[in-house]
Structure formats: structure tokens, C-alpha cells
Amino acid sequence: MQHVFIVGSKGIPGAYGGYETFVDRLTEYHQNNREIKYHVACKSEETGDFEYQNARCFKVNVPNIGPAQAIYYDVIALKQCCQYIEKHNIKNPIVYILACRIGPFAAHYKNKIHKFGGKVYVNPDGHEWMRKKWSVLVRKYWKVSERMMIKNADLLICDSKNIEKYIQKEYQKYHPKTTFIAYGSDTKPSILAGDDSRLLSWYQTKRLTPKGYYLVVGRFVPENNFETMIREFMVSKSKRDFAIITTANDAFLEELEQKLHFRSDPRIKFVGTVYDQELLKKIRENAYGYFHGHEVGGTNPSLLEALGSTNLNLLLNVGFNREVGEDGAIYWNKDFGDLAKIIEKTDAMSEEEIAALGVKAKKRISDEYSWEHIVDLYEDVFLNGVQ
Template identity: 65%
Template structure:
């Protein structure tokens, strides 16, 4: 039996973001019965539960602001070392998601190596580039990433571009890396076009099927909302731009509104969040096009979901996005007028071109990014 301890996600079942969904899929789609998963869960208690055969251990974390995530990962790592010792577990893998605890990880790696255990790390994306962090936090992230790379036995990168970056920037450590992408749910929505839930949502938001461009994601500067909104406003399309994102108490939203006056363009529609996954999937399916402006990070879950469901995808022309979309999408850059002109041209795209893009996008996701395929790749690495 191979024991695998996963820390760094908020826990399962998934109610949050990318890492949580990944762990949930890895556990619930498990194919190799010789693997036993142990998953850290952020909590206000120290209970232990089972979920799809995985041992879930809660980690009680005090509310200490930004340091909470670092505390959580370290507390979970300490638990893993103790559990492995107490249960005389041999040849386990501790898989750490993200690079939050680099300055502290060395001593735990030594302890785990003495117990004949390996430490794998998912370096995630370029967290140190994110605009939300101040100068000092960015410096910490970069240092932490460096030390995580130094001490890891294996780095599992969910983007070939991230793998290349790790190999180039940290070549002094000769890092051992492998590429396994993030996965996507490729099934269609269970909702029909005439479903009351969908029709009520359309009526409430003032939009119509195939008459809107869509974006889903966090409302942060590095996702290039400013460029997308400004360029959409310059375009001649009569379609709406529907933004599914949380902008409550968001300074960036207020700044952008004052700069662009997008609130005076009736096509720009901030519609809040959609937590019903089947409804969200149907909204994606019925979009005329999907706009994706992420330029920080590895394989982005919202991009995979868009390529799996939306016919026409307009992606920012950066390596992370091109390696996923390939020839199943169209691309734009941040030069003034570039995206607006692309939107104008796409008003007249013929059905054959649209169908070809849609088929290529779906085939790309089915062949390389389906969850069953991703789980199989992980199990090969874990048991290899």
C-alpha cells in the first residue's frame, strides 16, 4: 500500500478553488486501489473523517491574517511526520500544493527522508507576480518558491511553461520535474435550453443565449479585466459582455469604473457569482464567446472549462494559454485596438469556422485534460 499525504488545499469535499477540486477529483476517481490518500483539511476543529476512502484530517488554524496559510501548511506537515512515525509507514509521499513554506520546509524534508519518505511539490503559478501582494510578500513568495524547489524530490508542474521556468530559473538545484496538467469536467450540463432555472437567470440579468461574451474568474488586475473591458467598449458588437465574478468591496472594481465609465455601457454586465455548477456550465455552453485574460499562473481551471464547453474562445496570447488552447482558440494581445478589432471580425465568423474551432477545443480537452486521464497520470507517478 502506498500512502500519499496531500497538504496545501483547503480540503475535501471541494467547496473552493482549483487545488480543492483537484484533490477531490484525485480521490473520488481513484483507479489504483493500492494507494491510500491522507488529506489535510482547514478547519476549526481536529476531527478526522473519511471521504471516498481517503483519510481526511482536520487542522485547526487560528485566524491570524495572511500568515494563516503558512501556519496551516506547517501544522499539516508536522501532523504528517508524526502520523508516519506513529504508524511505522514506509515509503510514503508527502505532496505539498503551492510554495508557501519554503523557509521552514528543509528540516521536515530531512525528517521525512530519514523515514524513507519523499516530498513532492506542485509549484503552482507565478504567485510572486500577483498584483494583490505588496513588495515584501512578493519577495517572500519568490524566496519560498526557491527553497521549495531546492528541497523537493520531485516538482509536479501543471503547465509546460511552469516546468520550463523551474528548470531555467533554478538550474543550480538540478530540479527533478514532471508535467501533469490540471483537469477539466468535460460532461455537458444536465440543464436544457428551456430549463426554468436558466431562463429565470437570463431574464434577471437581461441577457440572451448566444448573444453574450462571457468571462468567469477572480476580479484581479493580472487577469487583464481592464484591457478586456476597454477593448470591448471600443468594439462595435451589439452583444453583451457578461462578467461572472465577485466585485463586492473590490477597490480595483471602483478604480476601473472611474477610469473607464463602463457602467455607462449597457453591454457591460457584472452579474455576480454563480455557485450552481450545472447552471454555470449551461451559461458557458450558451455564450457566443469566452474571453480569457489570465497571464499569471499555470494551467487555469476556468480556461479548461471554457474550452470544454464554449464554442468560441478568445485567449490572451501568452505561453500558458497557447499550450492549452493550441489551434482550438483565437488569440489577442494587449496592444490598443487588437482585441476590439478581433471582436469586430468575429461578428462575421461563418458557422463552419466556428464549428471547427469548437471541435478542436473539445478534442484538445478530451485527449489531454480529462480528469480520468489526469488521475491516471498521477497514479503512474505516485506508484512509479
């Protein structure tokens, strides 16, 4: 049996981030697989183990020490993995680390895991060092940490072809071994009916109507280009609303208000967060169009979910997004007036044109990004390696 230890997600079940959903699906689809045994680190205020979907989930007690919490969590989880491997005399384990947070500790743990006959796999995630929310010092740390993780990984599993290309070019002196396995999604429609009380209540509260709004779902941070999307929507003559489902960030909100005065435009509606996944899916399905302005990172889960649910998708024209959307989406750039023109064009599109784009978008997801396909690729890599 191949033992696979997963470090770097907040844990399963119950968390809704990209890594958490991935680990949940991986263990769900492989729960009857007799050849792989998963061990999943779970961030907790307690200690102990429990079984979930046939995976051994081990709790890692993390004190509240501010921004360094994530680094501490990964290091302690790795330490617990090594203790368990040694105690149970596990041969040839795979330790799969999600994200490049713990570069300064990478060589130490690689050597330890190699002594057990094991291998270290890393998912490098996106360009964390480019995120504007970090200070210059923190960005430098992320870049150094990424380099050290890549140098010490036996295999890098990239969820974007563009990230894989970047690693091969940027770190060619280390001859990194890489493979591409995307993030997953599904095209199943929401189980909610059009007249479901939860949906109708949400629409009433937010003053929205089905097909009467463009939508964006994502973290409220500068590199997701909310400024450009709001500015361009305000410039456009669209009669529809722009519904923004996002996290709270009061400082950034005020900064945008000072620049754009969006509160004077009744079409711009910040509608909070939606954690009910079926409701969120229905809101996506009922959107007239979906904006995606993410510029940093690999395959973005919210983009896959949009392509699987919304027919009309307007994506920022960067490699990460084009790679996923291909001909199932429309692309915009950050030049003044570009997105506004596109909004006016899409407002005038026929139902048939929009439906045809939706068919292409859903085909992209079902062909290349379905969870069944993704976890099959992972099974092959865990059991057979990369040739």
C-alpha cells in the same frame, strides 16, 4: 500500499478551488485503488478524521490570523502528517505539497520525511510572486519561498510545460527534478435543459439571452486583464453584451470605473458569482464567445472549463494559454484596438466556423486534459516515480 499525504488544498468535499477540485477527482477516481491510500489535510475549525472517497481526511484547526493563515495551515498539516507517519510506522510515504507557501520550513520537513524513508513532492502552481494584489514585501517572500521549496523538493509536478521550463531555467543550480502533469477538466455537457427554470431566471435577472453575450469567469484581480478586456469591448461595435462572472473587489471596480467609465456602456454587465456548477456550465455553453485574460500562473482551471464548454474562445496570447488552447482558440494581445478588431471579426463568423473551433477545443480537453488521463498519470508517478 503507497501512502500519499496531500497538503495545501482547503480540503474535500465541498470547496470549489482548483486544488480542491483536483484532490476531489484524484480521490474519486482512485477510491477503489488498493495500491494507494490518500491522506488529505482539510482546513477546519475542529480537529479529527473522517473518510471520504476512501481517503483519510484529517482536519487542521486554523485560527483566524489574517494573511499568514495559509502558511500556518500548511505547516501544522505537515506536522500532523509526520506525527501520523511516525505513530503508524508508515514506510516510504509521499508527502505532496500544493503551492510554494512554506519555503522557510521546507528543509526541516524534508529532513524529517527523509528519515521515514519518504519523499517530498511539490506542485509549484503559478507565479504567485508576480500577482499585483500582493505588496512588494509579500511578493519578495513568495519568490524566496518558491526558491526554498524547489531546492528541497524531491520532485516538482508542474501543471504547465511553461512553468516546468521556467523552473529548469531559473533554478538550474539546484538541478530540480520535474515532470509535467496538467490540471484536468471534462467535456460533458451540463445536465440543465435550455428551458430549466434556474437558467431562465438567471437570464431574466441579468438581462441576458443565449448566444447574445461574451463571457469571462475569473477572480477580479488586475493580472487577469479585466481592464484590457472591458476597454476593448467598449471600443468594439459589438451588439452583444459582455457578462463578467467574478468575485467582489470594490476598490478595483472603482479604479476601473475611473479609468474606463464602463458604467456608461450598457453592454458591460457585472453579474456576480455563480456557485451552482451545472448552471455555470450551461451559461458557458450558451455564451457566444469566451474571453480569457489570465497572464500569471500555470494551466488555469477556468480556461479548461471554457474550452470544454464554449465553442469560441478568445485567449490572451501568452505561453500558458497557447500551450492549452493550441489551434482550438483565437489569440489577442494587449495593444490598443487588437481585441476590439478581433471581437468585430468573431461577431461576423459563421456558425460553421465557430462550431469547427469548438470541435478542436473539446478535442484538446478530451485528449490531454480529461480527469481520467490526469489521474492515471498521477497513479504512475506515485507508484513508479519518474524515470
